[in-house]
Amino acid sequence: QKEVEQDPGPLSVPEGAIVSLNCTYSNSAFQYFMWYRQYSRKGPELLMYTYSSGNKEDGRFTAQVDKSSKYISLFIRDSQPSDSATYLCAARYSSASKIIFGSGTRLSIRP
Amino acid sequence: DAGVTQSPTHLIKTRGQQVTLRCSPKSGHDTVSWYQQALGQGPQFIFQYYEEEERQRGNFPDRFSGHQFPNYSSELNVNALLLGDSALYLCASSPRRQGGFETQYFGPGTRLLVL
Numbered sequence A: 001q002k003e004v005e006q007d008p009g010p011l012s013v014p015e016g017a018i019v020s021l022n023c024t025y026s027n028s029a030f031q032y033f034m035w036y037r038q039y040s041r042k043g044p045e046l047l048m049y050t051y052s053s054g055n056k057e058d059g060r061f062t063a064q065v066d067k068s069s070k071y072i073s074l075f076i077r078d079s080q081p082s083d084s085a086t087y088l089c090a091a092r093y094s095s096a097s098k099i100i101f102g103s104g105t106r107l108s109i110r111p
Numbered sequence B: 001d002a003g004v005t006q007s008p009t010h011l012i013k014t015r016g017q018q019v020t021l022r023c024s025p026k027s028g029h030d031t032v033s034w035y036q037q038a039l040g041q042g043p044q045f046i047f048q049y050y051e052e053e054e055r056q057r058g059n060f061p062d063r064f065s066g067h068q069f070p071n072y073s074s075e076l077n078v079n080a081l082l083l084g085d086s087a088l089y090l091c092a093s094s095p096r097r098q099g100g101f102e103t104q105y106f107g108p109g110t111r112l113l114v115l
Helices: none
Strands: A004-006 A013-016 A019-025 A032-038 A045-051 A054-058 A061-066 A069-075 A087-093 A107-111 B006-007 B009-012 B020-022 B033-038 B044-050 B053-057 B064-068 B074-078 B087-094 B110-114
Touching: A004 A087, A013 A019, A013 A069, A019 A087, A019 A107, A032 A061, A045 A054, A045 A061, A069 A087, B006 B087, B009 B020, B020 B087, B020 B110, B033 B074, B044 B064, B074 B087
Parallel strands: A013 A107, B009 B110
Antiparallel strands: A004 A019, A019 A069, A032 A045, A032 A087, A054 A061, A061 A069, A087 A107, B006 B020, B020 B074, B033 B044, B033 B087, B044 B053, B064 B074, B087 B110
16 A cells, blocks of 8 residues: 555646545645645645644645644645646654655646 | 756657656755656656655655756666656756645656657
8 A cells, every 4th residue: 555645646726626536545644744836847846834734825835734633635626727747645663753645746828 | 046957858769768858956955756647647756856865755766866966957767668658758957845735846747758
């Protein structure tokens, strides 16, 4: 069993829709949870991170972590074609430990 | 300010050969991590270097080795290449901090194809 599981998609939604991306994890020792965006032929870029449970909002992006159910979510409001990319959820045991990634969800926003 | 740079961008090798990939960290960063990303998968942690020493290691065989130089740049070496080593190899750099979240900045990667 992978430590971080993610539906690979692909997911295609119309422009302006709300996008929901989800992951589950198995190790309750994880403390930090991250979302990365990866465009084609580029390295991953950190969108946001959350410590322990709770919500974090940054512009059109909201990250949620529910440690009781080991569930990680990313919501994108007012989705734009420029949001089309692969989104990777990830987790860490501590603030500087190795990053453990999910397999990524390919998202396409249709104009 | 240049971000993380990696060379070469693409590489083709045959089974059994050896390869060296290079990474220059972002200015002001002293910690370098390497990841392997197979097609359709998320990156997998290989190892991390700080102060010229390997500090953390993922579940990769000894065929994967690395080095960090005094200027913080780093090399990833893979010996006895297998077909399964074909992947995108990502380098990430970060500033070592005592406490607080260490953000890793990723380079564009080196795409290795083993034939």
